[in-house]
Structures are given as structure tokens and as C-alpha cells.
Amino acid sequence: MLVVLGFLALTFIVLLPAQAGAAYLDGAGTASLENSPVDPVDPSPAPGTVSEGAGDASSSATTSGGGIGVPGLPVITRILCLRQCVSASRATRGAIIAVRGNNLNRVTRVIFRSRNGRIRARWRTRSVGAIRVTVPRGTVKGYLSVVDTGGNRARSPRELRIYPISSIPVEVFPVRGPFSFGSSGSRFGAGRPGHIHQGQDLSASCGTRLVSIKRARVLYNEWDDGGGNYVVLHNIGTNTNFVFMHMIRRSPLKVGQVVGAGAPIGRVGTTGSSSGCHLHFEYWVGPWQTGGSPIDPLPYLKSLLG
Ligand SMILES: [Zn+2]
Numbered sequence: 001m002l003v004v005l006g007f008l009a010l011t012f013i014v015l016l017p018a019q020a021g022a023a024y025l026d027g028a029g030t031a032s033l034e035n036s037p038v039d040p041v042d043p044s045p046a047p048g049t050v051s052e053g054a055g056d057a058s059s060s061a062t063t064s065g066g067g068i069g070v071p072g073l074p075v076i077t078r079i080l081c082l083r084q085c086v087s088a089s090r091a092t093r094g095a096i097i098a099v100r101g102n103n104l105n106r107v108t109r110v111i112f113r114s115r116n117g118r119i120r121a122r123w124r125t126r127s128v129g130a131i132r133v134t135v136p137r138g139t140v141k142g143y144l145s146v147v148d149t150g151g152n153r154a155r156s157p158r159e160l161r162i163y164p165i166s167s168i169p170v171e172v173f174p175v176r177g178p179f180s181f182g183s184s185g186s187r188f189g190a191g192r193p194g195h196i197h198q199g200q201d202l203s204a205s206c207g208t209r210l211v212s213i214k215r216a217r218v219l220y221n222e223w224d225d226g227g228g229n230y231v232v233l234h235n236i237g238t239n240t241n242f243v244f245m246h247m248i249r250r251s252p253l254k255v256g257q258v259v260g261a262g263a264p265i266g267r268v269g270t271t272g273s274s275s276g277c278h279l280h281f282e283y284w285v286g287p288w289q290t291g292g293s294p295i296d297p298l299p300y301l302k303s304l305l306g
Pocket residue numbers: 025026029197199200201279280281
């Protein structure tokens with residue numbers, strides 16, 4: 001009964017401002033300057049690190065490959081594209097991929113299919129659960145295999161499909177699930193207690209995946225009482241920055257890391273000063289909070305929807 005009452009109360013709270021015609025989901029609208037990190041950020045990622053993003057981290061549990069359970073034999077469970085990708089499952093020639101599985105730490109060769117047969121490639125990094133390798137230039141669609149020091153071989157469960165570089169998306173809509181741009185209260189410039197709304201709110205279920213719109217460098221990955229878990233991305237080759245706020249938990253991204261368009265950056269939440277699951281998105285021309293200014297992101301976001 002209490003649960004039902006609680007639900008009704010919650011429904012009321014959500015509905016009331018909507019009926020007023022100027023509903024808004026976040027109070028502060030932006031992270032406060034007091035808590036904003038304004039120190040210069042080292043733009044270079046730590047040497048030798050290749051981030052695999054949230055998608056990869058969430059699937060880090062290894063299996064024994066269909067329960068065969070032979071100790072020591074290499075097993076491939078999944079191939080994930082990490083860099084120069086069309087998507088997490090679609091690679092290009094020259095892409096860096098993660099071959100995930102088990103007993104991969106003794107693998108010496110990774111073998112790709114080519115027009116004339118096979119191409120061998122050497123791993124970049126290697127551990128029990130994953131090998132990272134660059135897809136060779138001559139690779140064509142086909143199964144990928146690995147061979148370890150004992151001559152044991154394992155084959156990928158699916159064929160690796162290769163896409164042209166031109167298929168790599170330049171811009172991707174950031175919310176990967178059903179969403180709404182809301183009403184007037186969600187707009188850039190809407191009233192908020194003590195200030196105006198500096199971004200556009202996109203309502204979506206908590207947990208909806210958020211991805212980078214463009215190729216970008218991570219400037220900030222922080223917590224703020226207003227913005228909750230937020231990330232600021234600098235769009236490489238431009239003077240613009242995108243801000244993602246109220247995420248359900250801290251983004252797995254590292255400051256300084258470069259991410260491609262479509263790379264996971266977190267999930268929709270309602271952390272910080274927020275009264276419902278949504279993404280608060282800001283589009284800044286010039287430095288975020290330190291000399292730049294926010295513009296209305298809505299026309300741009302709509303343009304991404306084609
Ligand atoms: Zn907002």
C-alpha cells in the first residue's frame with residue numbers, strides 16, 4: 001500500500017509542473033562554477049592505454065566457451081571494435097579490435113581472412129581475457145582465429161565484417177533510445193530559479209545509453225550537486241564543447257581520452273539537481289564555463305536526426 005501511495009505521489013510530482021506548461025526537469029541546469037574544474041587538462045592519454053568504453057567493461061566476464069571447460073585452451077567469445085570503428089561490432093581495415101575470451105594470454109598469432117587466404121597479425125596487448133590487435137590492410141570478411149604457443153587454435157564465433165572507412169559516422173545522435181525534447185521548460189533559455197536554462201533537456205528512461213556525437217576529447221568527468229555525474233567533451237578540430245549531465249553513474253571515460261563518434265560515454269540518470277530521468281545537454285562555443293558561451297542546442301540536435 002505504501003508503495004502504491006508513493007507511486008501516486010511521485011506521479012503527482014511529475015505531472016504537476018507539466019500541467020503548468022513550463023515543466024522542467026533540472027533545478028540548477030548546469031554545474032556550478034564553484035565546483036567546476038578549471039585547471040588545464042593534460043590532453044595526452046596515458047601511454048599504452050586503449051579504452052574500451054562502457055560496453056566492453058560491462059561484458060568483461062569471461063566464459064569457458066560453451067562449457068567445454070578444457071583448461072588452457074584458447075577460446076574466443078566476442079570481437080569488439082575499439083578504435084576506427086563504424087560501431088562496436090563493425091570494424092574497418094586499420095581498426096583496433098579487442099578479441100575477448102579466455103586463455104588468450106599465450107596466443108602468439110591472430111589470423112585474419114584475406115582475398116588470397118590468410119593474414120597474420122601480432123597482438124598489441126594480451127591478457128587472459130582479451131587480445132588487442134590492429135585489423136590488417138588486406139583483411140576481408142571472415143572468421144578470425146588465434147593460435148597459442150602450443151599450436152592450439154580457436155575461431156571467432158562469428159565472421160568479422162569489414163566496412164570502408166567512409167562508413168565511420170561523423171556525427172551520431174547522443175541518446176540511443178526513445179526520448180523526448182519535452183515542452184517549453186526543457187528548452188534552452190527557459191527560466192530556472194536564479195538563472196536561465198543553459199541547455200536542452202532530453203527525457204529518456206534511466207539507463208538509456210549515451211554516446212559521443214563527434215570525435216572528441218574528454219575534458220571533465222566529474223560530480224556536481226547541480227549537474228550530478230557529468231562529462232564535458234571537446235569536439236576535436238573545433239572550438240566547441242558538449243556537456244552531458246545527470247548521468248546515472250560516473251562515466252567510465254578518462255580525462256584526456258579521445259573517443260570517436262558513437263563511443264559510449266554513460267547512461268541517462270537523474271543525479272544532481274534533477275527531478276526525472278533525462279539528459280541535460282549543453283552546446284558551448286569556446287571554453288566551457290571559462291570564457292565560452294552556451295548556444296541553443298536544439299536545432300543542431302534535430303539536424304542529427306536527419
Ligand atoms: Zn536541463
